[in-house]
Amino acid sequence: MTDSRSRVAASIPASRSTRLRSLANSFPNVISAGYIAGTNFFHGRLADERAQALVAETHNKRPGTVEDIAETAYFLASPGARHITGQTLHVNGGAFTTR
Template identity: 55%
Template sequence: MSDNSDGTRTAVVTGGGTGIGRAIAEELVRRGLDVVITGRRADVLERTAGEIGARAVAFDAADQASVDAALPHLPERVDVLVNNAGGLADGDGLKQEWLAMYEANVVTAVLVTTALGPRLADQARVVTIGSIAGRRGGGSYGAAKAAVEAWTAELAFKLGGRGITANVVSPGFVDDTEFFGGGMTERRRETLVAETANGRAGTPADVAATVAFLASPEAGHITGQVIAVNGGAHLGR
């Protein structure tokens, strides 16, 4: 895949087929970026790409061989990388659960960012999706999202000499995603909303707007940070 010759900025959004990832990709398209969405489900990706005006490349971000095989189909120059792939993961036993959660949420970001590292343009933006659970607990999922924050802090210094920024956007409870897999009860939803200062659940668009700002040229002096998008459910001060 060749660079854009017209100066259009190029973005890669992992886990871009549904939910928050789709909203991020759609917002970046709206802002004029040439967007490639990735994920494991080719049918979902192709449908979303057609609907929002993006391109689709299917691969498993947690598998090194799959990432390597996808590289010829990914942009040769990347101005924005959004590591959104992740979520809840199951394992057969306690150890396997923790390893699966780490692989789904940390290894995916590390593998894709490392693979695309040589293609990141000067002044590029790397944004990884964290979670309020990384600060408030949440067992193996929260621990994995806390690790995302630690990795990003180091990444910011590794890439900063080229003007590349690396940040985490950390959502709280967000409606209209596949995260809870149909397991969200109305009572639990009411509890989570009641924890916010503004009295509402987050939306994928809330997260997408924050990512889009961090991905913009104007955000060049924000790096190594965790930006909470949680309606005040957890204060980052």
């Protein structure tokens, strides 16, 4: 659902109105995070075996970090990403490609 929302927002011509321009500029891309260690996303209910399995699915055999996501968000907010629109960036160590 998030992916489709980003595509719709990215397809709105920025010249249509200030409100639509604001929407198109503020929600065009999505960061799809994989397993991020050290967060409370699973509310302490993620079994060690499942965490190890999630790490094993990655190409670099390590859990993601909050810094991985922050650096991706920083890049998307930078001028270097000004032509990236309506995309979902999978920040998961390549685990998405193993499924």
